[in-house]
Amino acid sequence: MANVLVTGGAGYVGCHVLGPLKQAGHHPVVFDDLSRGFSELVAPHGVPLVVGALADRALLRRVLDQNQIDAILHFAALAYVGESSEQPDHYYQVNTVDALGLLQEAVAYRPEKPPAVVFSSSCAVFGVPPVLPIRELSPRVPINPYGRSKLALEWMLEDLARQHRFTSVTLRYFNAAGADHQNGCGECHAPETHLIPLAIQAAIDGVPLSIHGDDFETPDGTAIRDFIHVRDLASAHIAALDYLIAGGFSTDFNLGTGRGHSVLEVVHCVERLSQRPVPIRKGPRRLGDPPALICDASKARQILNWIPHYSGLDRIVADAMAWERQRQAIKGLGRRAVVLS
Ligand SMILES: NC(=O)c1ccc[n+]([C@@H]2O[C@H](COP(=O)([O-])OP(=O)(O)OC[C@H]3O[C@@H](n4cnc5c(N)ncnc54)[C@H](O)[C@@H]3O)[C@@H](O)[C@H]2O)c1
Incomplete structure (x- = not known):
């Protein structure tokens, strides 16, 4: 059983790991500056929350x-691709420089046996992949400051772990989605940029969902992404932690389902489950948006014995809708003014 520092544990993905960590017998402590997270997402789990910035x-x-x-489970980061192009210095500062400070403090605190680290990286490190599905050995050529700030930390983590004799696992999520609404967890990004909550919002308030490109070389012309339920990401973190505690060597894993869904498929799924139309507005492609991102997660399956259980599209959308209903009733989380009947 381990004492686990969860940086960014008041955010979307991090809060989903708190319950499973406790169930596995570990002792989590959240460290989060609440710049983009919410104490309300930590409170249901009865886990201590230290409010502070990585720079401290x-x-x-x-x-x-x-x-x-x-x-250490290191989730804390800035994670908006568009914002990263507008404020690259801020992204490198938090995601790379301040994260290096975290690693340095971890080594200084217990140099003889520094804490093991599980790092939340992203498929954004692969940029526009030449071959699908994307394996861990695929070329890592990120195309925006967000992806580069994550890749820089991947490299630093590899080098520091080797130098200071600790172990680490890098987990590269594809598109995190869904919610564990029964345990008070879900997505609360403000502004929201992720497709599924935006499509649900469009079904609720009738404001059209922007579709960025319908002329990709895909069956329906819209981009294809690999959606992974956030509860499956949580179980991957527990598996990675247990793997390191059991003496596993440092490595990396891509986390997705190996199945892609197009933007229009997601829209139709939201329409079917909500029984409301999702109005759409078609626009041009965004610069550098790949037509498809699909994960090869066979390494995680083989080494961590990790199998996604919740990541069917219907289940993801149904859970995201249930969370949207619930979120509005939680004081402090009702930032988006939408009503789901
Ligand atoms: N959501 C996704 O689809 C996705 C996909 C790939 C990778 N990731 C990665 O997973 C991690 C979590 O993503 P998320 O969607 O939960 O994001 P999020 O914004 O919901 O959570 C990030 C948390 O980190 C905290 N934080 C930010 N800067 C901090 C700082 N300087 N000091 C302390 N705390 C700070 C925020 O307050 C927030 O609670 C990030 O590292 C992100 O890059 C997310």
């Missing part, structure tokens, strides 16, 4: 020491 190294050191941290 003295606080980080104190938290590592006081809680005798054995492992």
Whole structure:
């Protein structure tokens, strides 16, 4: 059983790991500056929350020491691709430089056996892949500052782990989606940029969903993405942590289903499950948007024994809709003014 620091645990993906960590017998402590997260997503789990920024190294050191941290799940980051092009310096500062500070503090706190690290990376590190599905050994050529800031940390993590003799796992998520609404967890990005919550919002308030490109070389012309249920991501984190605790060597895993769904397929799924039309507005492709991103997760299946159980599109959309209903009733989370009857 491990004492686990969960940076960014008040965010969308991080909060989903808190319950499973406790169920597995671990002791999580959340470290989050609440810049993009919510204490309301931590509260249901009865997990301590330290409000602080990664840049506050003295606080980080104190938290590592006081809680005798054995492992770090590092979710904290800025994660808007568009924003990263407008503020690249901010993205490199938080996602790369401040994250390096976290690793340095972790090594300084217990140099003889630094905590193991599980890092939330992204399929954005692959840029526009030449071959599908995307394996861990596919070329990593990110095309925006967000992806580059994540790839830089992948490299730093590899090098520091080797130098300071700790172990690490990099998990590259494809499109995280869905919710664990029964345990008070779900997506609360503001502004929301992810397709499924935006399509649900369009079904609710009638404001058209923007579709960026309908002339891709795909069966219906819209882009194809690999959606992975956030509960399946949570189980991958527990598996990665257990793997490292059991002495596994440092490595990386791509996390997705291996199945792609087009934007229009998602729209039709939301329409069918909500029984409402999703109005759409077609626009041009976004610069650098690949036609399809599909994951090869066979390495995670083989080594972590990880199998997604919740990642069918209907289940993802149904859970995201249930969360949307619930979210509005939770004080502090009702930022988006929408009503789902
Ligand atoms: N959501 C996805 O589809 C997706 C896909 C691939 C990778 N990821 C990665 O997964 C991680 C979590 O993503 P998410 O969707 O949950 O994002 P999120 O914005 O919901 O959560 C990030 C959390 O980190 C916190 N944070 C940000 N900067 C911080 C700082 N300087 N110090 C302390 N806390 C800080 C925020 O307050 C927030 O609670 C990120 O690293 C992201 O890059 C997400």
